[in-house]
Amino acid sequence: MKSIPSLRRQLLAWLLLPQLVLWLVGGALTYRIVLISAEKALDQSLLQSVRSLARQVKPIGSGLLVDFPKAAQAIIEEEPEDRVNYMVSSPPGRFLIGNQSFVEPPQPLRPGVPAVYRTEQNGRTMRAVALDLPYGEGDAQLLRVQLAKSYVARDRIARELIAALLAPLLVLGLLLSLLVYGGIKRGMQPLTRLEAQLQQRSPQELTPLELTTAPSEVHTLLTAINRLLASVARSMVQEKRFINDAAHQLRTPLAGLISQTELALQEESPALIQARLRKVHAGALRSAHLLNQLLMLARSGADVPMQPLDLGQLARAVAREFSPRAINLGVDLGYEGPDQAWVWVLGSELLLREALGNLIDNALRYGRKEGDARGDSTVTIAVLEHGARIELRVEDNGPGLDAALREQAFERFWRGSNLPGGCGLGLSIVQEIARRHGGEALIETAQPPSEAHPAGYGLRVRLLLPRLADASQARA
Structure with a gap:
């Protein structure tokens, strides 16, 4: 080389x-x-x-x-x-x-x-x-x-004249060369100190570097290095958190799977063996769902490419994907928002699709009362414009959550229902994706209190995302 x-x-x-x-x-x-x-x-x-x-x-x-x-x-x-x-x-x-x-x-x-x-x-x-x-x-x-x-x-x-003129110029040139060398050596000292700081660090030490007395160019380099260190630190924290969460959350399902398979091996009745296998299948599905959610939670915090996208078009596409499931469950799934207007945001289509999918999945899974007639439960997806921000809303008319429980809804592994299938990560993923896009996620009661429902009912989750400043460029 x-x-x-x-x-x-x-x-x-x-x-x-x-x-x-x-x-x-x-x-x-x-x-x-x-x-x-x-x-x-x-x-x-x-x-x-x-x-x-x-x-x-x-x-x-x-x-x-x-x-x-x-x-x-x-x-x-x-x-x-x-x-x-x-x-x-x-x-x-x-x-x-x-x-x-x-x-x-x-x-x-x-x-x-x-x-x-x-x-x-x-x-x-x-x-x-x-x-x-x-x-x-x-x-x-x-x-x-x-x-x-x-x-x-x-x-x-x-x-004689040349000697009289050039000799002083030569002396001045030598002095200037010494000054230049000294100035370069002094100017390189911040980089030398920065190099010493990096060499003295262990691979696990990712705290920001400090270099107060340095030119602006070195501060720019230092800022870029600190930004890189912060990104690496976030990645390591996410990786460690993912490993800890996976180990903690998968331990119980895997133990259950092992237990059910051991019992199935001891059974002689085909009916009992089928029952054990159904439990093993359900546990495997829950473990797979949990693993997918953990992977998406880790991915939501990583650096992903952002690009202009039409939030209304994305919401309509995701709603069409969940329509067959909603029909099977007897839930009226609808979309409200601009059909022709362009609603542009700067984001990741993969992450926003996952966030919206989690909200619709939660609404279909927990947003209806047991015993309701088919068609009585509704889930509405809406895209609204609020000046410099765009609101992506998913609302249901189910039992909702109490105010005290709503404060815990975005915590990881918190579940507000004992219904099977969930793992307590859906809303945490939604909140992480909203923050990754410079927005926020809010949860509130969908319908105001009334005589029939003093505490109100239904649940509304709102994603507030910044509008793309130059929408004309995105259309082009």
Whole structure:
């Protein structure tokens, strides 16, 4: 597997490498600027020198007196290490005195206007200046004075300037690199402390991490880690609770199944064996129902994907699924709510279907009185809109629950009836699913008190869920 550099090395690379590149580019540009400035200084020196030599030309009648040796010697002695050549010609190009190796200027000269140019003499590159001077009476003649210097002085000046400029920049760059390294090391300390906290923890310790003195980015990371730890802690608690509940609740049914099978094995009468087997079958069905309810209770607390769904359409679909059972029991099962309007919530179809199924199952199982004529018992499913919330309601006209018992209805494994088939988890699952969707579950008497029923009758369970804010997007 390809190794990835540490964050500290990446930060150092991204901060120091551009600094090094900028320092090198700055050094090159500085060197270029220094060379240009030194060359301008060389040009100024040449212009002053050629004018000094030109002043040694003195017209005499139609001729001239050239007194160059002392002036030229003084110019040469200005830079002992530099190479200086000069030549006087009249007319221009006809050698009179100096060095004969001069190259003609690359362009025609105007009298009295010096021209500076680059030339080659004896295999060396030199900087030259040429000046034409008129002399004599009548038809003026021209005298050309040429002076050339090598780049030794310019290069020496450039090196001195570069050393004077780049050395402080190099020192400043090193100091800046140290500051950058120190800043990165200090900035990485919160991550180092966070790493130390995580390494010191045991796998079972899922309490939130604490890191108060840290930048906002680290706090964001810490928040995400704490959120993950909280999710893992919830999952572990749910898993532990599921194991404990399953072990506790399945112990008695399994013991009953074992007991019934042992008795059935000892029986010789086929009728008694059939009776034992029916009890074993009923116990197995109850155990399977209990296990399914426990699994759904554990699933309701887990993280599940949420998506926009039409609560009215879901309620109608679940009501149609329970219609055959309601007909067999003689219960009038109906739906009240919008048929065409869209009632959108953000939720899990699996969990909401399970919650509604539990409410309908409870209503069909416990929401009718024994001895009632067929059709007298009713169960109504309704979807109502209350502003920012949607109400999913299941109501029956059975005996209901006393106020004291209604307070315990959402407790796990609490049963308000001794009728077979239940396990006391249906309403607990409904409440857990409602909370998982950011809502709440309420239980109340369906019908108000009257003379015939002083305490009221019937039971109504309401799920209040937040409405989906952007319903247009859900329809699309």
